Amino acid sequence: MSIRLSIISTRTGDDGTTGLGDGSRLPKSAPLIHALGDVDELNSQIGVLRTLALPADVDALLSDIQHDLFDMGAELCIPGHQVIAAGHVERLDQAIRHYNEPLGKLQEFILPGGSPAAACAHVVRCVARRAERSVVAVPAEALPQEGPRLYLNRLSDLMFVLARSLNRHAGRSDVLWQPKRTQNT
DSSP: OOOOOSOSOOOGGGGSEEEOTTSOEEETTSHHHHHHHHHHHHHHHHHHHTTSOOOHHHHHHHHHHHHHHHHHHHHHHSTTOOOOOHHHHHHHHHHHHHHHGGGOOOOSOEESOSSHHHHHHHHHHHHHHHHHHHHHHSOTTTOOOSHHHHHHHHHHHHHHHHHHHHHHHTTOOOEEOOTTOOOOO
16 A cells, blocks of 8 residues: 555545545445445454454454455445455355354354353444445445455354354353243333
8 A cells, every 4th residue: 555644634524525545525424435434343343352362263363354344445435446355255154164163053042242252243243234234235336346245244144153152262151042031020
């Protein structure tokens, strides 16, 4: 990347618009800008998760994902730019298989929780789903490529599996949903 920022506060957004990588400007309420913000928030939430004690392989995977999401931001903000490809999605599919295999079949619905890392992974999962919905809401002419949508869909699945794996790593059980629990009134 040849551009380095020396001025952070440019005031160019004071009029309610945001600049894209090609120099064009969009209203901050545009679906593409929402998608960019949600992908940025997703990356930030992964950063929060990475501050917790994680197995080294999970931390390395999350580091790769953070870089992918930063690249996705570039793809979203530069019209016609494509970075997220089938290989990125396949890497997530492989990780899902790898981390899901030792967990066994899921018999019940689970609630977010268990260990702190698993609970945080569930938050990342939810933010990934929101980012996916935001990307789907971008008009096809503004984002014709499917890579970001597919990647975010797989990432939310991976985060569910990682939450379960992180609970197991911490010696904690998943928190099972109890559909017929009694109410204390």
